[in-house]
Amino acid sequence: MKILVPPVSQEIENFKFHFPKISDNLEQDEEYLLLERAGEKEKILFHEYDRIFEIPGLYEKVFYEQLKCQSPKVVVELLEKQVNTAGQTMEDLRVLDLGAGNGMVAEKLVQKNVEIVIGTDIIPEAEKAATRDRPGVYDGYYISDFTDLPEDQEQDFAQFRFNTLITVAALGFGDIPPEAFVGAFNQVEDGGWVAFNIRDKFLKSNDDSGYQEALSTLTEEFFEVKDSKTYVHRYNIHGEPLTYKAFVGTKLKDLN
Numbered sequence: 338m339k340i341l342v343p344p345v346s347q348e349i350e351n352f353k354f355h356f357p358k359i360s361d362n363l364e365q366d367e368e369y370l371l372l373e374r375a376g377e378k379e380k381i382l383f384h385e386y387d388r389i390f391e392i393p394g395l396y397e398k399v400f401y402e403q404l405k406c407q408s409p410k411v412v413v414e415l416l417e418k419q420v421n422t423a424g425q426t427m428e429d430l431r432v433l434d435l436g437a438g439n440g441m442v443a444e445k446l447v448q449k450n451v452e453i454v455i456g457t458d459i460i461p462e463a464e465k466a467a468t469r470d471r472p473g474v475y476d477g478y479y480i481s482d483f484t485d486l487p488e489d490q491e492q493d494f495a496q497f498r499f500n501t502l503i504t505v506a507a508l509g510f511g512d513i514p515p516e517a518f519v520g521a522f523n524q525v526e527d528g529g530w531v532a533f534n535i536r537d538k539f540l541k542s543n544d545d546s547g548y549q550e551a552l553s554t555l556t557e558e559f560f561e562v563k564d565s566k567t568y569v570h571r572y573n574i575h576g577e578p579l580t581y582k583a584f585v586g587t588k589l590k591d592l593n
């Protein structure tokens with residue numbers, strides 16, 4: 338079912354934004370907003386996270402308030418359900434938050450009293466925004482490329498003894514590639530939890546993004562899916578639902 342995306346400009350501090358009035362359906366990585374500040378208009382693509390994170394409140398207003406993103410809540414709750422079913426509590430979790438952005442997922446995890454949560458992202462603007470917008474939610478934050486992890490980070494990560502990997506709204510569309518996801522997966526202890534979501538179209542057999550292949554390799558002998566859920570991640574600028582699938586399971590062993 339479609340929703341009506343409010344047409345009015347949103348005012349945040351000294352900024353206003355609105356979505357373009359276009360009839361063409363834009364793909365998720367083509368969507369953009371028009372930002373007005375000091376009388377100037379700027380076009381910002383939704384995937385230009387560095388520019389979005391620079392402006393306090395813009396990410397939350399666009400994706401969470403206007404476009405009703407609910408993924409951090411859905412994925413964290415799906416994880417919690419399985420953790421509890423296994424007779425554990427969220428307080429037992431030492432979490433690696435991959436593609437952490439400005440801390441929306443960590444905020445939910447901290448509300449559940451996880452033991453630690455370490456953020457990682459590929460862009461420094463994300464760490465800056467997390468520190469500015471949600472100070473204190475992370476026990477550490479690293480700018481990391483999991484396809485080529487430096488030795489000092491590898492050593493730090495080993496000390497955290499991660500028993501959970503979570504990645505929300507960060508797979509696909511030129512964000513985290515399958516190889517980086519596998520690199521982060523290998524940082525988690527065997528038997529640990531892995532929770533993530535992905536646009537449903539990347540899981541179709543005719544998709545060539547590599548995620549469908551990576552997931553079927555993982556589930557062969559490296560990852561046991563305990564639960565999954567198909568749901569509306571958010572709406573696009575035309576008010577149409579974007580369907581994602583969330584997975585929660587346990588890691589069996591490293592994939593090399």
Ligand SMILES: C[S@@+](CC[C@H](N)C(=O)[O-])C[C@H]1O[C@@H](n2cnc3c(N)ncnc32)[C@H](O)[C@@H]1O
Pocket residue numbers: 386408409435436437438439440441442457458459460463481482483504505506507511512513514517
């Ligand atoms: C849509 S945001 C999601 C942020 C947060 N997880 C949330 O749910 O609000 C996607 C994030 O993935 C990050 N990202 C993109 N490519 C990445 C990569 N290769 N490794 C780590 N993070 C990456 C982006 O910088 C951005 O912060």
